[in-house]
Amino acid sequence: MAITRASLVRATTLILLFPILASCGMIEDNEFTRVGFPEPATKEGPGIIELWQGFWIVAIAVGLLVIGLLVFASIKFRRRSDDEVPAQVRYNIPIEILYTVVPLIIVLALFGFTAREQTKLTALTNEYTHVVNVVGFRWSWAFNYVDEGVYGTGTPGVVPTLYLPVDEKVRFELTSPDVLHSFWIPSFLFKMDIVPGAINRFELTPDKEGSFVGKCAELCGQDHARMLFNVKVVSRAEYNQYISGLRAKGQTGMLPPGILPKNETTTNAGAN
Incomplete structure (x- = not known):
């Protein structure tokens, strides 16, 4: 035809x-x-x-x-006819x-x-107001709120929630005690690997209040699909209330951040 x-x-x-x-x-x-x-x-x-x-x-x-x-x-x-041969171009x-x-x-x-x-x-700056040490471990997450001296954590059966204040720059410090993970919040349009023996850092400023979903984006083993977490970007007043709630539960101090580079620690406090 x-x-x-x-x-x-x-x-x-x-x-x-x-x-x-x-x-x-x-x-x-x-x-x-x-x-x-x-x-x-x-x-x-x-x-x-x-x-x-x-x-x-x-x-x-x-x-x-x-x-x-x-x-x-x-x-x-x-081809226009059965007899026509096109010109040969080398x-x-x-x-x-x-x-x-x-x-x-x-x-x-x-x-x-x-x-x-x-x-x-x-790029890292001195303009952040909060530091959150994100610990990715098999098979959940822990969030050390470094400046406030409290932490939140989850299990494969209990999805943890990361609270962030709106319109305030946050420095994230990613660590792991076991294998490679990847910290990903799709609505933040940013993902960074978590490497045992290293501290990966970045800074973001959430500017919309609401609830968002986060997950591990690095295939890390049997229960990788269960490495989920929630993110709540809230007002400063609600953020302070949440931090006070963690203190009331006795969740003070910091959970172990995992394997760190020699002679290096997570940030002790945010910049003023």
Whole structure:
């Protein structure tokens, strides 16, 4: 069955319109512009969204260009009769240089923007007001509120809750006593590995009150799927009330942070 120009145009149109048509039923608020990411719940989140959007713009542009070239070649150079033999082209130096250099520039540009955003996200400052030592262990989590001198913990059967005050920068210090884990709060758009024998640190500022879900994102053994925790971003008054509740329960001091580097400890107190 012969492929006509009209059928090629129709097929190409459907291919190009499919992502748009498929997403029409999923658009809610600005969900479409986030391209599948959750609404960011930290002040650092919008920068990650912008980076993600940039990658999508480049990917769509490259995809449309490639599909357009395929359609163009299929139509212009299609076989028109049984006797016709197309011209044989061995190489074209300028074109080969072009399709080697342009992808290299695109990859280097994407790498540069990613490195810039990663540097900003992982930079440590003296502007934090709280320090939370997150201890990932098989198969749950412990949260040492370093400045307040209290802790909360969970078990595989009891999901722990991490409380954070809204609009206050928090330094997270990740440690483990056993194997590799990964601390991930999807709505914070940030994930960092927890490595025994190391202290991994980062700082974020939650800016939306609410409840969020966290989990381990590193396959760490039999009960990896049960390594869940909740996050509650609350007002300063509610945060203080929660801390007082932990003291009333006798959950004072710090749980062992796990395996630490030689001559290194977790931060004793937040900066003023």
